Amino acid sequence: MEGHSSDAVIAIDKLVKKFGEKVVLNEFTVDLKRGENLVVLGRSGSGKSVLIKCVIGLMRPESGTINVLGEDVLSLDHDGLDNIRSRVGFLFQSNALYDSMTVKQNLEFPMRRHLKNIDFKESMDRIMDALENVGLAHTLNMMPSELSGGMQKRIALARTLILNPEIILYDEPTTGLDPITGKEITLLIKDIQEKYKTSSIIISHDMKCVKRAADRIAVLVNGSCYAVDTYDNLKRSSDPNINQFFE
């Protein structure tokens, strides 16, 4: 953890991930400070989603360390990973709503799994609270197929919020949405950060989303963390590797 900030909730150190011969992440190092939104910016296929999947234990890197909320993720057993996952929310790029379940059942699912002794009233209160936060309380008994893309994204966000996570990992939250809905989702991400004091890693190459949501930006180039700075500082940079994202 050498060189990482003392208030880091996630510290990624020299992470290497390969698919066959292809090196996707090459000694990637970055940390996420408590309460901040860190955007990871990179080209399509550069390994941004792979990075956050390694953080949550969905993929296993070849080497390096990942420390989340004081726990070394790569040395955790199944129960340890479950414990970390109850404190870290993940918003999937494709929303990943269970299409055989209603909105209510989708939100209930992680609660039933992580909070085994939760009673019915508390469960319903949490569901309604999460749905009201994303402005979709009326969709409780609807199926995901009955919702628009933007509404599905909001429901997926509500499902992420249901366990009151300390950290949220957003995988391209505005991809596939129209600019207005994309803006709404970005503002929702900011609201969540302010209301729940969450820390977030946001994977994106939507520069409007990046500008609105980012406290800091980590630029991913050739598998490594090329630069970490604020939006304004990076925008002023004359480095072509950074400049290409702001043109």
Next chain:
Amino acid sequence: MRMPDSFNKYLDETGATSRFTYRYFHELVRPRYEIRQFLRQCYLIGYTSLPLIGITGFIMGLVLTIQLRPSLISYGVESQLPVMVALAIVREIGPVITALIFAGKISSSIGAELGSMKVTEQIDAMEVSGTNPFKYLVVTRVAASTLMLPVLVMISDAISLYGSYLGVNIRGNTSLRLFFFQVFQTLQFGDVLPAFIKTFFFGFAIGIIGCYKGYNSSKGTEGVGRSANSAVVVSSLMVFIIDLIAVQITDILGLN
């Protein structure tokens, strides 16, 4: 000597399926047990297959009786029609045809469902939600498929025999009681038990292949279609291979 790529691919696939099957047994005995999901799958896999299995069973019994009658008449043993049909249905045709229909309906639907869950990241979402997706999705489906097919085969056999009774009565006059008396007088323990036992293996093979193909689906929606298709093809082939092995074993044990 270099093996052809297709052969290497076949060996890879066989190895991966074996590992998948080993993992199934490993997860089957380890808590936590997904009882509710297992019962739901029993309903979806077993109960919802009943109409299709029932109709095909009925037609199978009726057609077999109508087709067999002229041959038996030519040998002067028309009275043996219920016995012949019952033996054919209970020992071989009932389990195999029911398993093939079951493979077409269940293996493809499992392959497509798990495949689309895989490509839309629902399986990853399940893992993040503190659920072991293999246990929740695969173990419950394979266990339900293994236990439901024998039940469906028994029901299908019964409906087939009733279809046969109606077939006998198209050109004859036999009471239901006499028909079933003849049938049960002829059927031996060795006719029923091996046929019943092999249906568990049919059900297991259909479930595990459907789940394997779906769970390892890739390449987007095209991959989902391919998974569903290959689940049906491979599980149907497996039904015949298991049947061949089962016949050899019953022969060696002297149950034929």
